[in-house]
Amino acid sequence: MAGRKEKIQPFHGCGIAIAILVGIVIGCVCTVLLPNDFFKSGSLKVASASCERVKMFKAEFAIISEKNAELSKQVSELTEKVRLAEQKTEIKAGPFGTVTGLQTNPTVVPDESVNPRLAKLLEKVAVNKEIIVVLANNNVKPMLEVQTASVKRVGIQNYLVIPLDDSIESFCRSNEVAYFKRDPDNAIDVVGKSGSGSAVSGLKFRVLREFLQLGYGVLLADVDLVFLQNPFGHLYRDSDVESMSDGHDNNTAYGFNDVFDDPSMTRSRTVYTTRIWVFNSGFFYLRPTLPSIELLDRVTDTLSKSGGWDQAVFNEHLFYPSHPGYIGLHASKRAMDIYEFMNSRVLFKTVRKNEELKKLKPVIVHMNYHSDKLERMQAAVEFYVNGKQDALDSFSDGS
Template sequence: MAIAMAGRRERTKQLLRSRIATAILVGILFGCICAVLFPNGFYNSGSSSTPNTNSTSKVGSASCESSERVKMMKYNFALISETNAQLKKQVRELTEKVRLAEQSTENARKQVSVLGTEIKAGPFGTVKSLRTNPTVVPDESVNPRLAKLLERVSINKEIIVVLANSNVKPTLELQIASVKRVNIQNYLVVGLDDSMESFCESNGVAYYKRDPDKTVDKVGETGGNHAVSGLKFRVLREFLQLGYSVLLSDVDILFLQNPFLGHLYRDSDVESMSDGHDNQTTYGFNDVSDDPTMGWARYAHTMRIWVFNSGFFYLRPTLPSIELLDRVSDTLSNSEAWDQAVFNEELFFPSRPGYIGLHASKRVMDMYEFMNSKVLFKTVRKDQELKKLKPVIVHLNYHPDKVERMQGVVEFYENGKVDALDSFPDGSE
């Protein structure tokens, strides 16, 4: 496996070198064309000491020729600029592919090292446990129709998935516009009712309608936000079984950058944004409980962290990720529990007598890159330095007036209107 990954890495590097060589040849070719068209250079000032004795007709002819040359230069400049932008984009994409190949190779090496032979612990400070679980073997027989669609829409076996019905069209329309602004191609809407197909076609985004499922269809067509939110754990299972990494997104989220380009770590089974609003609540803190009746032992230390947000998370196609989906789906199908609460309980509750906890690795996302609306409206918009940062996404999860605030976020971050967020209250009062 490591040898195969190394070969893939070498092929990727060869492709990158080939693209760079092509760009150099294009530059040389353009230089040769300019040398033929303009043998005396772009500007020919002539002799400044010789008086002008040419006729008026010759002056007019020279003026026209100069104007044509300027037009040609402008056209060539625009052509070069467009080619340069395309090459830069290709280089960025290839660089990301090389980085992913190197990361996969390193993960494979660690897996072989840990699982392949018995090992001894090294010197102090050198021991590192296996952090990244191997991915499952893709099984296209699970859903051949979806497999064919994902092969066409995904990039690097990664896909953004959004579940939606007709109740959320206004927010989904704003999200789709944001996806197009930052040129995200691997974006897929899973429609939960019949009207979503024509909506997606009119908006030019990839669409998937699941095969009939009485339980899922009934909730998907008539359910509100929380009911629909609970369906995603059942729906996403097939994506993982097919071998694709999924970035699940609720509809009340705006994309301001492409999350796949340098913003995801991909080293854990679950990588999720947080409902936390500062360093402590987002990344964890030691909270001391006080019970005066205990006298000398009145203080007890507790470890706390605010929950992962179940509306925006990245899943690698691993067994722990699939087990997580199964556990949450099973609990939700047999209770009236909130999907976000169950999602976090399965992720964080440890094994205990009568219960085996989920052995899944997890990572919390940077709260200023993957920003919830409490962070934005209570902190960021009031801080002159934080206002300069551009997040990857903004999730309007803390506020009910979603459309208005989403429009304000677009005005602030995309259109440069500095006071676009000022009129909104911190909370929902």
Template structure:
């Protein structure tokens, strides 16, 4: 009876004990948690991931795949090296271009200084042997309205407002092909063929040669299409005028010329006209005192004369100045009045004749180019090929102007200087053997 009476009380006490134990356990757990959290803030429950410390997007590779990664890395490095080599080559090209621009800028600066000195305020002459006159005339202001189509072509092809120009018809196709092949071999980008007929225009386009076909012009076109070398050579003085009016310096070139170096690297640009010479040594090319002997004059029998062999009108550099344009006008005018005149003779007469009663001479500055660098075929076949030292010299161009068998001699020149055939020039005679008709 007693157990039955005490049951509810004991159950209440038991519940209270359980609640106390639970509370005590929670308190102890919280205290222990705080203690461990304080003592071991990072290391108690450290989770290690196989991807720990790996860059984003990458995983640890197995040992078997490490060699694959090395090969890929080597390939990437090779590509980077190749890319750097290409960039280095590009930088070298740019450096060479910048050096050339610097040289041209220095030339322009010197010219500008001289022009200011000559055209500026009046000034006294300097000390003895220090006075220098202005040799380079100012260039004309470009006028694109003269020929907009040609102006667009020149803008694309010319370099530093300079260009090589050859005028050709179908009669000189074979020589023209040797001409532009040698130019391409040297790597001269600024060249242009003025085509006088449709066939030459087609030949140039098919070979990737810059070409300009003139608009129809009666009289001039009939000469251009059917004329011989001398007729075409005389025609060029009228055609070249437009190039100068557009503000471009022109290196006039016949097609019987083989290019072995870039001629623009050897010009001085300090004169209106720079021309190769028909001379074959220092005296004939650059001038000499020629004594004329007349015994009847007794004491005054010896008369001294200044002579120079002709400038070659088949290869000369002409700047866009007023005296240069006047030179072209004078030559073209005389040739139109007397078609039988030789254009080279007229070219030299207008360039060198001084003013005298009834005639006003041309005030154009001129320079004779180095006859070993800008070589005519007389120099080559009479002297150079027979001299072991001169044979080692590499000219800039060789002009086959002294010989009528032009094409075979041009091919021999290519064989000798380009292909290294040391006996290529030997079969040809010094002079020319004219065949009787």
């Protein structure tokens, strides 16, 4: 019997140790899984926190669902617009006499990143996403004074000066004329501050690009013109480029057949040619389209590499057709009414000598043909604004 007890006692001690160990393990597990122990109050706190999380997730889900619905709506609308656009490109020719081609290119998507500072200014100054832009340095300050006075007289709000030196900036500030001072650029500033009229004229093609990229229609105006009406009420906006003409009558301004005669060709000595007098690069309107931006790029590139007169280069790129070695610019064009957007040749050679035409009030008068620009600008104001009937009489026809 004593021997049997010696065998049983060790086994009994091990069982007790194992039980204690199991109890400790279970206690640890419960401590990890249920940190608030087994009391009822702890369980209620866990349940309450879980409910709050569920409510928060439901609220976030509702917001995401609402945003998703809005995005789905926008996607549907864009899909429909794309579908309609695709339908418009699939056009069948209608009956004789009803077919017209599209001449208005779509506007570019505005990109404010090209010049955020200018974008903010244009939001305040522009009207209906359109702006008049004028470049000026101190050399033309007297003419700018006459022009800005005419702008205020007519009540044009969307007029913006690009001062090319400190003098013009000071003038604009003191006379409450909207202006935009460009970021420093040595290459441009040298031309702007000390350049001649022709150099500054060529500079404008480079400056205008950002306005178009921002999605604004731009009416470029030289300083040697007077505003007599608001020009935006007289634009058609059906072309990429809408420009005043250097022509002096309907034929020269809008186009005519000109016969070239070569007697050496005997029976085929006459050849009919089509001619038009150039568009004036001192007053033109550009819609914010890719062809308009391409025009500015081409003119800027040509002037920087080959030089030349900016107006000649402007017209070459507008009118030269594609031919071997050259791809023409595909931009739609409109010539402005020569009696509304009047050049000084029309005014001094024709209008002032015709009693009926003298009764017309032009939108602008541009002294592009004459060198005594300031005096003729002042005379135009006397005639059309102050009613002095002999204000134009003392000037010669030519410059």
